[in-house]
Amino acid sequence: MSQALKPAPAGAPAEASNRVSLGLSNRLLARPEIGALVAAVVIFIFFLIVAPAFRSAPSFFTVLYQSSTIGIVAVGVGMLMIGGEFDLSAGVLVTAGGLFNALFCYNLGINLWVGAILSLVFCLAVGFLNGYLVMRTGIPSFLITLGTFFVLQGANLGVTKIVTGSVSSQNINQMDGYASLNWIFAHVFQIGPVQLSITVIWWLAFAVLSAYVLQRTRIGNWIYAVGGSAPSARAVGVPVKRVKIGLFMTVAFLGWFTGMHYLYNFNVLQAGNGVGNEFLYIIAAVVGGTLMTGGYGNSLGVAIGAFIFGMTSLCIVYAGWDPNWFRAFLGVMLLLAVLVNLYIKKLSTIRKVG
Amino acid sequence: MSQALKPAPAGAPAEASNRVSLGLSNRLLARPEIGALVAAVVIFIFFLIVAPAFRSAPSFFTVLYQSSTIGIVAVGVGMLMIGGEFDLSAGVLVTAGGLFNALFCYNLGINLWVGAILSLVFCLAVGFLNGYLVMRTGIPSFLITLGTFFVLQGANLGVTKIVTGSVSSQNINQMDGYASLNWIFAHVFQIGPVQLSITVIWWLAFAVLSAYVLQRTRIGNWIYAVGGSAPSARAVGVPVKRVKIGLFMTVAFLGWFTGMHYLYNFNVLQAGNGVGNEFLYIIAAVVGGTLMTGGYGNSLGVAIGAFIFGMTSLCIVYAGWDPNWFRAFLGVMLLLAVLVNLYIKKLSTIRKVG
Amino acid sequence: MTDTLQEHADPTLAKGESLVQMIDVGKTYGAIRALKGINLTVNAGEVTCVLGDNGAGKSTLIKIIAGLHPHNEGQLLVDGEPRSFASPRESLAAGIATVYQDLAVVPLMEVWRNFFLGSEMTGSKFPLSGLKTKDMKRIADEELRKMGIVVKDIDQPIGELSGGQRQCVAIARAVYFGARVLILDEPTAALGVKQSGVVLKYTAAARDAGLGVVFITHNPHHAYLVGNHFIILKLGQAVLDKHRSDVGLDELTRQMAGGDELAELSHELQR
Amino acid sequence: MTDTLQEHADPTLAKGESLVQMIDVGKTYGAIRALKGINLTVNAGEVTCVLGDNGAGKSTLIKIIAGLHPHNEGQLLVDGEPRSFASPRESLAAGIATVYQDLAVVPLMEVWRNFFLGSEMTGSKFPLSGLKTKDMKRIADEELRKMGIVVKDIDQPIGELSGGQRQCVAIARAVYFGARVLILDEPTAALGVKQSGVVLKYTAAARDAGLGVVFITHNPHHAYLVGNHFIILKLGQAVLDKHRSDVGLDELTRQMAGGDELAELSHELQR
Amino acid sequence: FTAACSGGGAPPAAPEASSGSGGGGNSGYTFAMITHETPGDTFWDRIRAGAEQAAKDTGSKLNYSADPDATKQATLIDTAVNSKVDGIASTLVTPDALIPSLKKAEAAGIPVDTFNSGLDYYQQAGSIAHFSSDEKLAGQQAGAKAKAAGATKILCTIQQTGSVALEDRCAGVKDSFPNTENLQVNGADDSAVTSAIQAKLSQDKDVNWVITLGAPQALDTLKAKSAAGRDDVKVGTFDLNVDAAKAVQSGDLQFCIDQQPYLQGYLAITQLYLYKKNGNIMGGGKATLTGPSFVDSTNVATILPFINQNTR
Ligand SMILES: Nc1ncnc2c1ncn2[C@@H]1O[C@H](COP(=O)(O)OP(=O)(O)OP(=O)(O)O)[C@@H](O)[C@H]1O
Ligand SMILES: Nc1ncnc2c1ncn2[C@@H]1O[C@H](COP(=O)(O)OP(=O)(O)OP(=O)(O)O)[C@@H](O)[C@H]1O
Ligand SMILES: [Mg+2]
């Protein structure tokens, strides 16, 4: 029958007269991370002016370090938010992962590597549980992970108390495996006058990897789809549950990674740590252009968001501003970053065609 | 032309054979607050069994009081969430409102009523600003109010520090207007052995009023609509911006109200108070059956949610459980409440028709 | 149904008066041009059909009249005065009711609440006065039955209705609240034969009651049954603009199909 | 277009073999009954048209085959084996591609990503292997052009397309990926005359390539042009179930309209 | 798990927390202790350890609860009254907010004693006895000590916003050494603390002394100062923990100010027991001071074993 048809009754019409091909600058402006980048540059220049102490390489690297401790988990949280879910347990999971390793190995006298790997399994299990419960019950992830947040927070304290009799883990820096783990998770490269923490490298590596996954792989496509419209994604055959559970586990993995950094950098961990950081991750993601409602965002943006947060929080100190107002400055900076971001996004769409 | 038509070519057909009229029990089960109610009863009975100290009228009224301090603002937050928005600044706004009144009147020696009214104006202005910025910029309310949260938190501390030289307000119980304001916001009725705080009455009154507004008025209809689908609501002529700004101002009003209670009950306020409570409000709303994504929920449910939270947090103390595990218990209770809620909602829909 | 229309029609309407007029109107979405140089008049007691390919700009055109998007070129006159509606609320206040292609319903809300959304019946003007719930349920149910739709439970969330049922709710709502101008964007798209017939009758009844009607459709038969005036859009510009008396069904169909015809197709597909 | 179909069709298909069979299938949504006692067979190389009023249960029927909702009564046989799809993924894996009435697109994602969603082209099986972005864009653009749709920018979010353009994307996708069975739920509802014609030709081409097609429509003309077998649903039950040879266009139309007819209507509306 | 641990760190099995079954047998009393602890703080943990030991020693039951928010602490006191406990020990960090609730306890015939904070208000609260160190005094002494050790400018870090007790400490430092600046840090995140202090040290080269209000922050400061290349900076801290004590021993930390939280907790509960049992009252109408005392290189060796036991 295909022969019976006239060649192209409905075939390719000529190029539509109002078909638009966007210029490079417009394409650039439309990328989710550009707004965050511009905001970062603006804030960076602002602080270069008002905070003389910031104008040195070591200061910049301190900011990078600070950003990386937020940024690593934020990469995962950003992906999760693109996938349409939240994780409020990420902050305390960091501490739980570190504590697990420290308490387990110290009190049984086992090589730290064993504990680190078991701790990874534990964290992934928590991530899996979060994801499984969210998908199975249909309860919003905000609530489920708030539950795990509370449970982990309590367990961190309760278990540590039972095991050590105090509220912090014991110092592990004399134990087997410490040196290698310390190198992986907390090494500091001395480059001339500046100190580059290995976490900065990890942070950028994770951000780039995640950007690649999101933009260039099938899994990335699925992540955008489940966040943008889970029922539609399911209808065209995307395995929604597996993708979302995988995202929760990714966050858990990065949480574990950061937990390892804290443990091997400070050698002890206080059981109460990490509370409140879950919001810093979300802030980094959102300042970086991730949509709260899912389906839109980008890992490089999230990395920039973490950088904006790290820079702002430290540069307030560099600028020597009154610490009582610290939070107020932070709030204003946050709003500014978001507004710049928004303005840039608007710019990218208002250019007219002839 | 209406005569020219045959009487009923498309007129009312006979009752559809599969038209369903739901029984009373099914209609009851479908209400958003029923799940929360059942969860509340289950938890109530559970604590009656495990916490002997809870089995007395005074304990019950202490729980009611505790619930009311969360519950009043939670009513507003619940309405706001039904309208599709969040307010993270509600917790610190409570403190800001109280501090404003205390610092202003004490240091200028003005009648407390003046300060209370100015403080109300201030709080409503903050609420308006939240709403206006959200509607104007299109930035998610989570972010905007996170910004105001930081700003208010910083300002609370900074201003108090400047004005009083310490981090709490001065005692106002000797000032003009104290007695009447204390009665309104913090009176305690002694009924036999139990003490009934006036906030409990206010709480229930606000919950009932809000339930009425949501279910039975035009404004309530609009609130559900803007939360369920803002573009659709706008398309049929609902003034989306005004409704949402109004909701933010409602939260601010109730925050002010609670701030007044704290001030006139305790006579002083710590500048750092209130941080973290914003989540308790949201938890109360969500445990009470409000949908995180907007468009669904109910004030009575929110009130019950606040009660569940108040009951759980105090009954853990009544039961004498180890406070190190406090958070863990809270988390488990929260998850249980939400699961029961969900189970009940499922029950209401799985009954089959013949 | 026709009584509903007659009841709610603005009594000051005079047949033939110009209710909405577009002069050289254009619209761009960011970098994308959707409309250019559109001239169109909606007269009282007439049906203006807007036809055209997918993506031609039909919905954009009516969204301007409905106040959903402002136009950014040319002039929009409503009742002779230049207007640029900032929101659909203003357009509604001018007596213009619209059925959108994507329907504009709130899925979680009950059918009757959706029906009255934005125009609720209340006891008094006082903002907190109670809704007349019973009346509203009764009216919504009645109006839907008039269209041949019996929903299983008027308290059902509208998201649980079938696509066509939802469309009927949106149409019934617009018919009920349209006082001067009625805009229908592909109202029959999701409808069965019977319901389509009802909608066409409504359209005719609205016209006869003196309302101005804008009717968008892909079905030239439907258009020709009720239309007084036909405009065909192509890539955002009007390529045909004729009165019923100047154009036959065949020409209309040919123009819409861009030369092809269903008959020709049927020949091709013949087995 | 037809080459696309021929290319992707499962070569093992034998005309007339039964691909999907429903035996006494029923479905309830909570307390609402949507389907009851449905028997239906989809044969290779045949088009089964499902017709019926709004809310009759047509979409529910195909959602069962598509794996979106499981049925809760009766049996569903796919390639002779009883199945109950837990998710659309399983149904797709069985070679069944569906165009849903609500289209199932992700508004924020680019047109080409939507086109390939769930069936992306990658360099290798390795989960992190790169997408063949260029190929995918090219193919999506080509397939849309074949339907007469030129989107302004294949990188545009699909949410910015017009209703009909979105529908075309969904149809093109299903045609491209349908290997054994093609399900179309009111595919022509939002389409212009030209595009409708294209879709009908696609349907015929799919049939001729040996696929089983389920075609849902409210337009008896469209149905009669391509259908081999007609089922009319009413309130969830089949009220007519006939082969093309046993039923004429007139009877079909009359049955669908429940006695009325467009011709009659046109008479009424005559001025 | 016994002493057979390999590895470096595992300690010999801790000695049964000081002589388990004390004298009291089972007195049948239930006491409530209510503090303004932020969960997970080592300082409060030690107060609680003392209280628990006292409960064990006197054969009574302890209900411990805490909330940093004054309004919620007041409600916790109410719950203790509702539970009809035999005595209440409470901190008095925000006297105005807490006194009404403590008065309710008094009215219900429940004896109340106070500890840790509220030195000037305990009588007003109807407390039978008070055990504390004076935060402000401790701060003043710390400032004086830093001054003696050559401070030109002191940085005082506060790890929790809006806490009256912590603010008092820094205010005390500033009293005796006016060139003192405060820095808010996020006590729940060691890396944030480290970076912030590092930033401050590189921004303000005048600062040559840091006084932290908690032991973990002192250890973070040691990390920060080496990262900032400011080896000239000296560090002192409030409160103690094992690693801080070791740092004092090695000379990295100049001093820890100890107010003996264990003692505060222990005495507060013991007082309630003795009052119920015998009507005894400590302090002779005055507060009993448990500090401040300084742990520095001169005395750390004797104190370290007790710290290891979590009893000082
Ligand atoms: N998710 C759901 N929950 C409850 N009821 C539903 C749901 N989906 C559909 N229904 C009901 O099932 C019945 C059949 O709906 P269905 O969508 O299958 O109709 P349809 O034949 O496709 O109609 P249309 O031609 O209007 O698309 C309708 O009465 C509808 O209200
Ligand atoms: N919000 C938007 N942003 C960007 N482009 C848009 C937007 N809405 C519509 N367009 C574009 O404007 C053009 C006209 O769209 P419109 O919806 O008016 O078409 P239509 O004639 O209604 O088509 P259909 O018959 O398919 O409904 C299309 O090319 C579409 O892609
Ligand atoms: Mg359209």
Ligand SMILES: [Mg+2]
């Ligand atoms: Mg359907």
